[in-house]
Amino acid sequence: MDFEQAETSVSSYLETLPDQIGLVGSLCDPYLLTNKNGDILGYSDSTRELLNLRQASNLSNILTAEDYQKIENTLQGNKIAGEEVLVPVAINGETATWLVKSIRSRSGSLFLHRIFLSSEQEEAKNDFLSNVTHELRTPLTALVATTEVMLQDYKDIPQSELGSMINLLHRNTRRLESLVSNLLDVAAIQNGTLHLRKSWASVESLVKDAIDFVQPLLNSKNQRLEIRTISEAPALFVDQRRIISVIVNLLSNASRYGPPNEPIQLIMANEGTLVRISVRQRGPGIPKNEIAMLFKRFYRASTSDKSPVGTGLGLAIVKEVVELHGGTVGVTSQSGKSTTFWFTLPIESRIQGK
Structure with a gap:
């Protein structure tokens, strides 16, 4: 649904706000609906994500004082229905364009606000959708093709090929x-x-489950996994599924960006009050200007010899999950040599973990 369609739909359902507004705009570009006082009457799902809306009930809750003043001047002015006003605002440290449009309503003055992201933000969003589609299509195609062959010729397939x-x-x-x-x-x-x-x-069991998950990927590139334990690793009080997913993400990235036929190291270390798990792979390294962006959603690192791959979600999830556990994440990279991603988790006593 594009913005013009959303605007028509909103105009038709003004009397049922705010219940209808969420349904009308669930898949729209970022927009809000307010009255002349800036009270938020509805917004699209993409707006909730972009502005991190939680308890916000007024534009003043989500904009800087300076930016809100710009918008308020527009809302309080005598605008003709259908007139559009463009206002530059700051969102997440980036400059965006905020379009305010007055619309006719029997219940009083209402305003539609559309948010135009910067070209870089739009590009990141479009790349994400494109790459998610690709990431889904590739395994699905393999699954469909393989099952079709097995269904048609299962009686004649040799045991070795069936395996x-x-x-x-x-x-x-x-x-x-x-x-x-x-x-x-x-x-x-x-x-x-x-x-x-x-x-x-135990740390060992978490690592083992993660390795079982990614072993086929490592085998496909003939990458040997070297496991090193510097000191005794204690048991951890964690969400096991999510920590296994953290390790899987780091190992998968190491395999994806690491060269074939080269080892990948996984290092477990007891640092007193913390356990540190590191994953190191050889390769071209990560440019210094990209390191600060690695744990942001939708960002995909590039290398000197290949274009970005993946969805740009894995490392962002790693950071969120580890920090929810009270740990930290980081990365070090040497150009032309290696890259190491690491994370820490606090060691809790059995009494604390109850």
Whole structure:
């Protein structure tokens, strides 16, 4: 649904606001509906994400004082219905264009606000949608093709080929599972509904489960995994599924960006009150100007010899999950040599973890 369609729909349903507004604009570009006092009557889902809306009931809650003054001057002015006013505002440290349009209403003055993102933000969003589509299509295509062959010729397929087909089905199913899990986690993070279900687990068991998940990916590039334990690693009180996902994300990235036939190191270390887990791969490294952006949603690192790959969700989820556990994340990279991603988790006593 584009903005013009949304505007027509909103005009038709003004008497049923604010219930209808969420349905009308759920898939629209970022926009809000307010009265002349700046009270928020409705907004699209993309606006909630962009402005991090939670309890905000007025534009003054989500804009700087300076930007709100610009918008307020427009709302309080005598604007003719249909007239549009463009106002530059700051959103998430970026300059965006805020379009205010007065619309006719029997219930009083109403205003539609459309937010135009910067070209970089729009490009990131479009790249994300394109890459999610690609990431979904690739394993789905493999699954469909393999199952069709098995259904048609299952009686004549040699045992050795059948085993390979089952392995292919398993690998692509796990790939889909990982992608869908990432998408669900991002949605939960945005909505503030990501909750941890903690239980006790050994570091070794968490690492083992993660390795089992990514082993087919490592095998496909002939990458050997070297596991190093510097000192005794205690049990941790964590959300096991999410910490396994953190390790899977780091190992998958190391495999994706690391060269074939080269080892990947996974290092576990007990640092007193913390456990540190590091994943290191050889390769071209990450440009210094990109390191600060790596843990932002939709950002995908580039290298000197390949274009960005993936959805740009994995590291953002890693950061959120680790910080929810009270830990930290980081990365070090040496140009032309190696890159190491690491995260820490606090060591809790059995009494604290109850």
